[in-house]
Amino acid sequence: MTVDVADPIRSPVVALGAPVGGTPVLLVHGSTGTAAAFRSVARHLGQHRPCLGIEAEEVPPDLPAPSVDALARRYVRAIRHVRPDGPYHLAGWSLGGAIAWSMAARLRAEGDDVTLILMDTRPPVAGAEPTDHAEALCDFAETFSQAVGGRRLLVDPERLRRLPDEDRQYAEILRRFTDAGLVDPDDHGYVLGRARTAVALTVAVSAWQPEPYGGAVHLLVPERPGAVHQLVAGWSRHCGGAISARSVPGDHISMLEPANAAQLADALRRVVVAAEQPPPGEESLVAEPSEGCRRFGRKDPSLR
Incomplete structure (x- = not known):
C-alpha cells in the first residue's frame, strides 16, 4: 500500500515500514505528537499488514491548542485521503486513545466499520478539573x-x-x-x-468528555501496573458495545520498546484478525481468550 500525501498541507499520516497488502492499522500518537514511538511495533506488525502512524503538528506558542474533536476531524479527513472507505483499524496509545475514540465515533456515524484499540489509555474522570x-x-x-x-x-x-x-x-x-x-x-x-x-x-x-460509543472497544494494558479492571470499568461507562482486555508486557513506556514490541504487535494482530472475521452469531468481535485476555461476559480466572 502506498501512502498518497499530495495535499498542499502536510498530511498527519506517515508510513511506518515497507508497503504490504491488507487493511492498514492506524496508530495514533501519544502526548508528544510523534509516531516514532511505534516504529519497533510496526517493524513486527508490518510483516503482516500496512502500518500507518498519525502525527500531530507542533502547536505554536501564539495559537490556542486544538481540541480532541478538532484533531479527530482533521485526522479522519487525512485517513480518508489515503483510504476513502473502511473498514478502519484504529489503535491509540496513551492520550492518543482518546483521539482514536473520537475518530472512531465519527467514522461509525458516517457508516464505516471500525476496530477501536486503546493502548494504556486512561478513561476520563467525570467532574475532574482540567490539567493546568x-x-x-x-x-x-x-x-x-x-x-x-x-x-x-x-x-x-x-x-x-x-x-x-x-x-x-x-x-x-x-x-x-x-x-x-x-x-x-x-x-x-x-x-x-x-x-x-x-x-x-x-x-x-x-478537558475532553467522550461521546457514547456503540462499537466494541479493545484494551491493551501493560502488566505494570496492570490496572485492567480499573480501565475496563472506566471505559465501560462510555461504551455501549463489548469490551475486551488483554495484558501485554512492560509498563506505559516500555510496552512499545524493542524488548516488548513483538508481543504488543502480536496482540494488535490478534484483535485485528478477529475483527476481520465474520461475526459468529450474536457474539462480539474480540480477540480469542488467552492468558492475560478476558472476554467480558465469560469468566477468565487469569484476571481475577
Whole structure:
C-alpha cells in the first residue's frame, strides 16, 4: 500500500515500514505528537499488514491548542485521503486513545466499520478539573525522560507554578534535562517543540468528555501496573458495545520498546484478525481468550 500525501498541507499520516497488502492499522500518537514511538511495533506488525502512524503538528506558542474533536476531524479527513472507505483499524496509545475514540465515533456515524484499540489509555474522570500547564509539563518531563534516558525525572508542579510565566517553566524543564544528561543544549529547540505539543495535547484531553460509543472497544494494558479492571470499568461507562482486555508486557513506556514490541504487535494482530472475521452469531468481535485476555461476559480466572 502506498501512502498518497499530495495535499498542499502536510498530511498527519506517515508510513511506518515497507508497503504490504491488507487493511492498514492506524496508530495514533501519544502526548508528544510523534509516531516514532511505534516504529519497533510496526517493524513486527508490518510483516503482516500496512502500518500507518498519525502525527500531530507542533502547536505554536501564539495559537490556542486544538481540541480532541478538532484533531479527530482533521485526522479522519487525512485517513480518508489515503483510504476513502473502511473498514478502519484504529489503535491509540496513551492520550492518543482518546483521539482514536473520537475518530472512531465519527467514522461509525458516517457508516464505516471500525476496530477501536486503546493502548494504556486512561478513561476520563467525570467532574475532574482540567490539567493546568505546570502539571502537564511535569507529565511531559516524566514521560520524556523515561523514554530517552530510562529513568523518570520527577518535577514538582508547585515549583513550576511559582515561576513568573510559561516560558520560564519550559526553561526550567530544559535545564533539568540538561543537568541530568538527557538532552544536549543543541537539541533544546526540538525538545521545546515536543514539550509545547505535549502540554497542549495533555490539557486538551483533560478537558475532553467522550461521546457514547456503540462499537466494541479493545484494551491493551501493560502488566505494570496492570490496572485492567480499573480501565475496563472506566471505559465501560462510555461504551455501549463489548469490551475486551488483554495484558501485554512492560509498563506505559516500555510496552512499545524493542524488548516488548513483538508481543504488543502480536496482540494488535490478534484483535485485528478477529475483527476481520465474520461475526459468529450474536457474539462480539474480540480477540480469542488467552492468558492475560478476558472476554467480558465469560469468566477468565487469569484476571481475577
